[in-house]
Amino acid sequence: MSTRGLPNSPRANRGPAAAAENRSAVLRSARRLFAEHGLHVPLTAIAQDAGVGQGVLYRHFPTRMDLALAVFDENLDHIEEVAAQATAASSDSSATDPFTTVWQELLTLSLADIAFVEIAVQAVRNDRALAANGRLRRVVTPLLDEARARGSIDSRLSVADFFLALRASYGVVSTAMDAAAARADIDDLMTRLGLPGLPERH
Amino acid sequence: MSTRGLPNSPRANRGPAAAAENRSAVLRSARRLFAEHGLHVPLTAIAQDAGVGQGVLYRHFPTRMDLALAVFDENLDHIEEVAAQATAASSDSSATDPFTTVWQELLTLSLADIAFVEIAVQAVRNDRALAANGRLRRVVTPLLDEARARGSIDSRLSVADFFLALRASYGVVSTAMDAAAARADIDDLMTRLGLPGLPERH
Amino acid sequence: MSTRGLPNSPRANRGPAAAAENRSAVLRSARRLFAEHGLHVPLTAIAQDAGVGQGVLYRHFPTRMDLALAVFDENLDHIEEVAAQATAASSDSSATDPFTTVWQELLTLSLADIAFVEIAVQAVRNDRALAANGRLRRVVTPLLDEARARGSIDSRLSVADFFLALRASYGVVSTAMDAAAARADIDDLMTRLGLPGLPERH
Amino acid sequence: MSTRGLPNSPRANRGPAAAAENRSAVLRSARRLFAEHGLHVPLTAIAQDAGVGQGVLYRHFPTRMDLALAVFDENLDHIEEVAAQATAASSDSSATDPFTTVWQELLTLSLADIAFVEIAVQAVRNDRALAANGRLRRVVTPLLDEARARGSIDSRLSVADFFLALRASYGVVSTAMDAAAARADIDDLMTRLGLPGLPERH
DNA sequence: AATGAATGAGTTTTCATTCAT
DNA sequence: TATGAATGAAAACTCATTCAT
Numbered sequence: 001m002s003t004r005g006l007p008n009s010p011r012a013n014r015g016p017a018a019a020a021e022n023r024s025a026v027l028r029s030a031r032r033l034f035a036e037h038g039l040h041v042p043l044t045a046i047a048q049d050a051g052v053g054q055g056v057l058y059r060h061f062p063t064r065m066d067l068a069l070a071v072f073d074e075n076l077d078h079i080e081e082v083a084a085q086a087t088a089a090s091s092d093s094s095a096t097d098p099f100t101t102v103w104q105e106l107l108t109l110s111l112a113d114i115a116f117v118e119i120a121v122q123a124v125r126n127d128r129a130l131a132a133n134g135r136l137r138r139v140v141t142p143l144l145d146e147a148r149a150r151g152s153i154d155s156r157l158s159v160a161d162f163f164l165a166l167r168a169s170y171g172v173v174s175t176a177m178d179a180a181a182a183r184a185d186i187d188d189l190m191t192r193l194g195l196p197g198l199p200e201r202h
Numbered sequence: 203m204s205t206r207g208l209p210n211s212p213r214a215n216r217g218p219a220a221a222a223e224n225r226s227a228v229l230r231s232a233r234r235l236f237a238e239h240g241l242h243v244p245l246t247a248i249a250q251d252a253g254v255g256q257g258v259l260y261r262h263f264p265t266r267m268d269l270a271l272a273v274f275d276e277n278l279d280h281i282e283e284v285a286a287q288a289t290a291a292s293s294d295s296s297a298t299d300p301f302t303t304v305w306q307e308l309l310t311l312s313l314a315d316i317a318f319v320e321i322a323v324q325a326v327r328n329d330r331a332l333a334a335n336g337r338l339r340r341v342v343t344p345l346l347d348e349a350r351a352r353g354s355i356d357s358r359l360s361v362a363d364f365f366l367a368l369r370a371s372y373g374v375v376s377t378a379m380d381a382a383a384a385r386a387d388i389d390d391l392m393t394r395l396g397l398p399g400l401p402e403r404h
Numbered sequence: 405m406s407t408r409g410l411p412n413s414p415r416a417n418r419g420p421a422a423a424a425e426n427r428s429a430v431l432r433s434a435r436r437l438f439a440e441h442g443l444h445v446p447l448t449a450i451a452q453d454a455g456v457g458q459g460v461l462y463r464h465f466p467t468r469m470d471l472a473l474a475v476f477d478e479n480l481d482h483i484e485e486v487a488a489q490a491t492a493a494s495s496d497s498s499a500t501d502p503f504t505t506v507w508q509e510l511l512t513l514s515l516a517d518i519a520f521v522e523i524a525v526q527a528v529r530n531d532r533a534l535a536a537n538g539r540l541r542r543v544v545t546p547l548l549d550e551a552r553a554r555g556s557i558d559s560r561l562s563v564a565d566f567f568l569a570l571r572a573s574y575g576v577v578s579t580a581m582d583a584a585a586a587r588a589d590i591d592d593l594m595t596r597l598g599l600p601g602l603p604e605r606h
Numbered sequence: 607m608s609t610r611g612l613p614n615s616p617r618a619n620r621g622p623a624a625a626a627e628n629r630s631a632v633l634r635s636a637r638r639l640f641a642e643h644g645l646h647v648p649l650t651a652i653a654q655d656a657g658v659g660q661g662v663l664y665r666h667f668p669t670r671m672d673l674a675l676a677v678f679d680e681n682l683d684h685i686e687e688v689a690a691q692a693t694a695a696s697s698d699s700s701a702t703d704p705f706t707t708v709w710q711e712l713l714t715l716s717l718a719d720i721a722f723v724e725i726a727v728q729a730v731r732n733d734r735a736l737a738a739n740g741r742l743r744r745v746v747t748p749l750l751d752e753a754r755a756r757g758s759i760d761s762r763l764s765v766a767d768f769f770l771a772l773r774a775s776y777g778v779v780s781t782a783m784d785a786a787a788a789r790a791d792i793d794d795l796m797t798r799l800g801l802p803g804l805p806e807r808h
Numbered sequence: 809a810a811t812g813a814a815t816g817a818g819t820t821t822t823c824a825t826t827c828a829t
Numbered sequence: 830t831a832t833g834a835a836t837g838a839a840a841a842c843t844c845a846t847t848c849a850t
Binding site: 042043044045054055058064 | 822823824825826827
């Protein structure tokens with residue numbers, strides 16, 4: 001009784017190259033919708049926003065946590081890149097201290113992305129998040145050591161303090177009434193903790 | 203014709219006197235289940251845990267936020283009481299500074315109750331939460347003034363700093379791996395911010 | 405554990421006189437809310453609007469249909485009264501024909517009260533509604549006979565035609581876009597059926 | 607963590623081809639249950655009757671009104687078809703006048719389908735229903751003009767009268783005690799209004 | 809005789825997950 | 830390999846009816 005085949009849409013994103021594109025489309029949409037609505041957005045909405053079928057989403061990210069951690073991982077990719085660039089540029093004596101650059105980038109990320117907090121919180125309960133934290137630790141430790149040696153930060157500041165400050169910033173950002181207040185409060189908190197505040201420009 | 207609303211169970215908590223009891227039962231269950239599972243627990247589960255029908259829950263708390271804020275309000279009731287007792291006892295010169303007592307109670311609350319953070323975060327977007335924050339401010343300001351005068355805290359510490367530190371503690375607690383780590387990290391953070399840490403015993 | 409008694413509200417509507425008052429209050433509210441929202445309004449809303457407890461509503465009107473028919477019955481009371489007055493006034497030769505007066509009153513009622521239609525429709529399925537229709541028939545038949553004798557209406561118009569026209573007017577009113585259109589359409593329909601239209605004034 | 611949405615039943619009506627079938631199944635069930643029980647039947651019952659999950663119903667008809675209007679639209683499809691056939695057959699001089707055929711079909715529909723009335727009544731309050739009425743008007747107008755020209759209906763009968771009569775028939779049908787009485791009353795009303803009555807046979 | 813809180817079945821609605829095509 | 834319809838459990842919400850006080 002059913003008429004013809006018409007299995008899927010005319011111009012389907014087929015093939016291995018398209019698969020990778022689909023994956024990033026999903027990731028991009030997830031990042032945006034997580035940021036806008038929090039971690040509870042319907043996965044259906046993400047797939048739709050990405051312009052792919054739900055099956056694609058499930059193929060690449062079997063669970064919601066997989067998706068959340070993938071977004072989180074991208075943040076770390078970004079941070080690593082920033083760290084590499086900052087280190088490369090640090091031979092130029094007039095450049096900002098690499099640690100400061102990375103730290104400001106992390107604060108900026110927190111500020112921009114409500115879900116960054118949520119993901120971190122959820123992720124912490126998850127073994128795989130330990131790996132994520134490990135990555136961050138590996139990036140930050142040498143920069144911190146160097147910054148201490150240079151004297152650009154307090155010599156008593158440890159990696160543990162760094163993580164503590166980062167986590168404290170979560171609380172400040174996530175309970176802020178608005179973006180401007182959040183900026184001011186973060187700057188304030190960092191001053192009290194002896195760490196660099198946010199960069200001038202957004 | 204009407205099919206809904208069959209008779210109710212044999213021996214129920216009826217009458218105006220029971221109403222208040224039922225309300226507290228709901229609140230008690232909500233507090234516990236929010237703390238255990240977060241703000242997303244099914245309202246049905248709360249009603250069941252409280253041993254009441256869903257209608258009771260909806261009668262007293264039309265929306266989930268109403269319930270969350272009621273729990274939050276109870277926290278503030280508790281804090282006010284602690285503040286009053288601490289103030290009353292402060293004539294005894296050997297007593298702990300009232301501000302310290304209250305502050306430690308707030309940290310302890312944060313530590314004990316995952317949902318305290320969540321509620322605070324959600325509540326911040328809500329006008330009614332401003333009133334709640336107002337309550338806290340009114341309680342804390344005089345204690346803080348007195349503590350500054352006495353010299354038990356840094357003379358530069360403002361009420362804004364107090365809220366900032368409280369919000370920072372949210373981040374630290376909510377991203378902690380376990381209770382022991384949370385304790386240690388909170389103590390650490392407070393030391394760095396020049397505020398009292400947690401009390402020795404729980 | 406429950407505190408005091410406090411069985412019911414301070415100034416309760418007690419006593420037999422109050423009972424009658426409560427009954428009419430419920431009836432009054434039912435008429436209004438049925439008219440505004442149709443027969444499906446929550447009974448709770450009616451009780452609340454009437455300022456009585458739900459128990460009172462159920463005491464006087466065990467089922468929704470009891471309430472609906474009570475409202476309908478009041479309409480018939482009103483019609484009977486109009487009929488009696490019109491008849492009494494009919495000795496005055498300049499007066500409007502009694503049948504016309506009653507008929508116009510019926511049309512006006514239909515026009516004013518959405519629920520009038522709904523009740524009639526529901527009522528038809530109900531044996532008790534037959535009694536209601538019987539009342540109307542008993543009032544109208546002599547007026548109609550006299551009107552025919554006088555020549556104020558077509559001599560072929562029977563009581564059955566009268567009911568038919570009334571029911572037809574239900575359809576016209578209930579599908580009207582607005583009150584003005586309803587008036588015009590009813591007038592039109594009645595003209596085509598050889599019956600008096602609506603009175604000039606509302 | 608997520609508890610919702612367990613796997614689905616073994617052999618389901620999957621795929622794009624089945625979607626259309628499922629939609630019609632829902633529509634078919636809706637038509638029947640609306641006709642039997644009125645517009646208030648539980649949507650669940652419709653889905654069940656159609657043999658589909660509730661999701662299917664919501665996918666195709668987000669609101670109850672969407673479903674009701676879809677049923678109504680189908681009626682208009684049917685009427686258009688009848689009109690086309692009647693017009694095509696009208697060259698045969700012995701055939702019934704096309705307008706009469708269409709009009710009788712409309713009366714028959716009203717008679718068969720309690721919900722037809724209800725939907726029409728509800729639909730009137732709805733902008734989308736105006737479009738539906740527009741469709742009907744476009745179909746009827748030329749037929750009416752021709753019927754007037756031929757002399758098969760009273761030359762004074764306008765399109766407005768047509769709609770008026772249709773709406774009047776709603777009232778008569780919806781307040782009828784039983785099918786036989788409804789038939790007789792409709793015939794009677796139409797005679798009085800100078801329009802064709804019901805066809806002999808159904 | 810009145811009050812109005814409580815019950816809980818019935819309905820609506822959402823959405824994670826599967827799978828025919 | 831992708832699509833997107835289908836499923837159906839679960840969660841949210843409503844309200845007729847009862848009954849302790």
